Amino acid sequence: MTLNSRSAKLSSPNIKVQDVPNKPTVTGLSQDDVNGTIDVAFTPATTGGSAAIYRAVSNPGNIEAISYGSSPVKVSGLSNNTAYTFTIKGETSTGATSGFTEATSSVTPQFGAMVPIATFNGDGSTRDVYFGNIPQNYKDLLIIGNVRSNQGSANDIAALYAGNYGAYTHSQVVFESNGSSLTSSRTTSAGAAYIGTIPANSATTGTYGYIAAHLHNYSSTGTFKTLLCKSAYNSAGTGKVEIRSGSIQSTPAITEIRIFPWGSGTAWMTGSTFTLYGIRG
């Protein structure tokens, strides 16, 4: 006998047909505060039935985790420094589902408190290092550079714009030594902050300078930001070591940073590198 589903439904009012939830959309993958855990963020489908749970599975490892309705699914037990992709699906309480999504892009768990966000490599022609869409979930930012400008002199200076450049005041105290004397000076500028003196085109071949720039409380919206820098370089017996402490007198959170060699028309020479780190806290 062939069962007519329409007539069966009409004649069996106690049988409830459950809508199947459609596939959710993955909106982000991020390191959780727990070691070996990735948060798979998602938004539920706007069509189909409601999901009671969301289930995510890793590849490799087939490590499975569920969330009872809310984003994210926290997948734990992952190995640091291994790349993973994830699939995710919504299920009703009885297991009805439209199946898994396609695999996400890969993400690599790295639990250290100092998390690399982005890296720039100089090519001899690019002037602006641009770090945009900076995540707001860290306490501080740290920029580490090993760089050289192609300005036609022995040295140049690296400058930084944080956020809406020119729309705030930056002031700093510089304390430096050139090997024979200690000096200190103050600068106030509209926006751009010097972060370190670096070797330039006529410096000894192979010479690159060191810069570490700490931006405390970059995501705060209520106070000014501090910029604390160390830098050093040496070129055939000349060089500098500097410490700079200053304030970026702006309250909006810093979401983008530009770093450029101050010399007009200059660029970062090949071999130069900047890495932006987020510091958890």
Added chain:
Amino acid sequence: MQMVHIATQTLSADANFVFDNIPQTYKHLHIRIYGRGKSAFTDGLSQYFACNNDFGGGGNNYSFHHVFGYGGGSYSSGYATSNNIMSTPQVYPDSTAGTGFFGSTVTDILDYSNTNKYKTFRVIGGWDKNGGGRTVMGGGHWRSNNAITRLDVQTDGGFLAGSRVSIYGVIA
């Protein structure tokens, strides 16, 4: 350098900081501070560390040296013999600075859990209030073989609300 977050305290009201039960599983401690003090001293206020509740009651066990830049020149200071607390002078803005100005420091305490030697501190920090400021670098030690399990972090008059201390363990 790989480091792991141990603890963060952000002040919702003016106060100082205490970190207790510091884990002993790391090689070094790395301490990042965003702070401003409550006292009035326009040259800037000090950062103080006391280890294991040692505020000098059992002897003055801290020594330190620092160099300073103030924009018009530089100078140095030190406490070569002993003091009752680890001090880095003039490293935070005081109560007379404009609204919103804070200072920052980065401090490392080396081999903090080693029970066979004194503990070494190194500090850089400073502030600028668009009209004055300091850049400070220094180092010192706590003359004790005890592992550091508690740190009191203070400034003159206490820290202003919004100040923050984050402590990290550096993996060997």
